[in-house]
Amino acid sequence: MKKFFWALPxxxxPYWILIAMLCLRSDVCLKSNDPYLLLYFIAALAILAVVSFVCSVSITAKSIAKKWNAHETARLNMIIKLSQIPAYIAIFVLGAIFLITIFTFAFTFFFIVYDAISIFLSGIIGVAASLRAKDEKLVSGQSFILYGIAQFIYCADVFVAIFLFVKTKPKKFSPQQPI
Known part of the structure; x- marks a missing residue:
């Protein structure tokens, strides 16, 4: 369970940007006269990005130090990627809405950068899962490189995470059937 604690940030x-947008639209923020409110939210998002990066690197380090096997790391990677899908859909829809007018193009660009950072953070853990699978000889060296690169490609990362999870699943030994 401790493994999932480090993966929570x-x-x-990707959900923090949606939460920040809801907070900015709330009555408390709209009635506030603080001119630096938006700056506070941007600073909070930057701090959350650093915390998420530290957690991502610590998960990768623990995996590479062989404290986790390939299946555990692949499962955590798959959980991370699958749980982020609703946020990506919401951010995509908001980005498409903000493309309608010329005055909100900056929001769309910010969403693209934010998604790229999010994919990078989860991709680091995906590379660790690929590396553990290679170290345990569950995938070849060429496949490891392909899976590692795919962890940073939008949409392909989810398919590769599921594939690695299935590929690293321990084989069940069945008792020998008498002939």
Whole structure:
């Protein structure tokens, strides 16, 4: 269970921008006269990005130090990537809405950068899962490179995470059937 604790900031990272947007639209923020309110939210998002990066690197380090096997790391990677899908859909829809007018193009660009950071954070853990699978000889060296690169490609990362999870699943030994 401790493994998932370190993954929580990475899992929740794409949701923070949506939460920040809801907070900015709330009555408390709209009635506030603080001119630096938007700056506070941007600073909070930057701090959350650093915390998520530290957690992502610590998960990768623990995995590479062989404290986790390939299946555990692949499972955590798959959970992270699958749980972020609703946030990506919401951010995509908001980005498409903000493309309608010329005055909100900056929001769309910010969403693209934020998604790229989120994919990078989860991709680091995906590379660790690929490396553990290679070290345990579950995938070849060429496949490791392909899977590692795919961890940083939008949409391909989810398919590769599921594939690595299935590929690293321990084989069940069945008792020999008498002939």
């Amino acid at each position: 990475v899992i929740l990272f």
